[in-house]
Amino acid sequence: MSLVARHLEANGLPTVILGSARDIVEYCGVPRFYYVDFPLGNPCGKPGDRVMQQAIVQQAVALFESATHSRTTVRAPFEWSEDQSWRDKYARVDDSNRDSLRHKGELRRQQQAQAKTAGDARSPMID
Amino acid sequence: MKSASSKRYDIDYMERTRLYYRAMGYETDYQWAHFESVPFTVPARPVRESRLAVITTAMASDADASQRQLAAYPSNPIPASLLTDHLSWDKDNTHTRDVPSFLPLEQINRLVEEGFVGSPGPRFYCLPTEYSKRTTMKEDAPGVLELCRQDRVDLALLVPL
Structure with a gap:
């Protein structure tokens, strides 16, 4: 924007x-x-x-x-x-979600590779 | 000493996003756009005589989230809902079920009624957040400008979620 x-x-x-x-x-x-x-x-x-x-x-x-x-x-x-606790929570990375984020990233890279093959060059930031 | 929950500070979104992406296994940090100089245009006429357009990063409720592209929709009637799932808003702390909390068409209509704004843009523009700065500059930004010209808009209010 x-x-x-x-x-x-x-x-x-x-x-x-x-x-x-x-x-x-x-x-x-x-x-x-x-x-x-x-x-x-x-x-x-x-x-x-x-x-x-x-x-x-x-x-x-x-x-x-x-x-x-x-x-x-x-x-x-x-x-x-x-x-004010909402400030600490956004996109937080800690031991409680480290493994799930790693997994999420792997899935996302697979999806991006498929989208690229399909000709869709656009991708979101964090999702 | 105050507890963490009462501490007021501006969130460093760039650093948070960098750490989040690294945790997802990305090895290269995203490079945000950065410029030394910033353009500035003085409005040609008073706001009370101007036509004001709204640009959002949300998409139409029946849009396909996998097809992220610029689109224009009538400002009247105001949509009852919009698609926001594709955006990185704070899903832990709030929601987007109340359209005026992120798309200010109702508020602008009232500013028009009160004589504060000349008129609303006939259409509002949906521009989903785009990761690629190149695509934004080569396709999206010129596309929005063209829509503004078609609609004879004087001023643009850009409202990213």
Whole structure:
């Protein structure tokens, strides 16, 4: 998405990225980024919370006019929960899943090899 | 000292992903795109007079997840569900059954009603996350630009899950 934003912007179309993986977006470098510090999956706000979802989108859209230079990041003033344990859980690797991840990787490489043979060059990141 | 569950920090997604892939037996780390310079375009007109398009990494609910490609769908009516299983969102901690939590069409309609945004894009665009930077730059990014031009869009809101 960051690459697409850069391409649109370079061709005269202003963009805002509304998302959560801050390090990846900022490492790429994008014009305007509204950062929502939530688990990946709900960049527009917590499921069911219409008030928060409206506020987040309004603030993201406001960046089109408030940003005066590229690499502008604004952090949404919302917390996912008081309990921060979700941060430790994402893509965690430890002794409880090391064997299953190794197996998953073997399966995935087989699938990728088959997809390549079938002419499908596209593949997901983590699945 | 605070326990781990109360510690607030920005997740290092690149490092987490590197370690996850290594654990899956991949020997070469993924290289994320990185640029020194960043383009910037000042909007040609106020947001309240602009047409705003939405781009998501989700796919249509009846799409084939194995066929990951750019697609455009009408913004009205808003879909009741979208396909997100192919994406690496945090399946342990949340869910994607509430469409406005990741596709902001309902919110944008309200911003239009309130006079904050000129109009919604007639279509929203689905662009599943693509591993290959080359494919993104050669096919997907020009494809999205073309859709935006067809729909006479002034501004684009990109919302990756």
